Amino acid sequence: MKKNLALIIAPVKDVLIVLSIILFVFSGCKKDRPIDKETRYREIAWNYLSANAKTTVITPLQNAVITFETRDGVDVAAVMFNTTQDALLGPIFVYISIKDNKVLGIGARF
Template sequence: MKKNLALIIAPIKNALIVLSIMLFVFSACKKDRPVDKETKYRELAWNYLSANAKTTVITPLQNAVITYETRDGVNVAAAMFNTTQDALLGPIFVYISIKDNKVLGIGARY
């Protein structure tokens, strides 16, 4: 009887251990990862652009380069969109406050 009971309990114990490990690993996946933040910054920047500016953008939204800077003492994310006018004016930079997730404005183009 003890032998039969041990044969039943051992697989259950192993299954509980595996499930516990899986729960631990997958619970870490719920945190806000930098990739998710960068996607949010790209979308905020894209929505801020005027319709006229959007017609000149050649960078796909998901490929916009995100850089991190400090401007006037504020930590910002800068989304860069290449355009058909880069040779003349340069790319479009949209600055977003990291703290507030609000668009601060567009950088000057020369």
């Protein structure tokens, strides 16, 4: 009986070892993580700014504030960049359509 049991356990043990090796090898094969939506909106907004506007921005790109709102029936992401001219004009707001990731425009600065 013990010999029969040993004959059954040995192949199962080998299969478990092979499966463990396969899992270990393929666990390192991950797809690149997709950029999260907020990072994408920040990059789209930054790329939309003019070179002159970029020189006044004091907010690091990763710290730009994003708010989600509805404007004229369209869901938008509003990305806010603080600038050296905030006291005079206010921050820069870039509005991006959530549906198709296209810039709708820049908010008025007064």
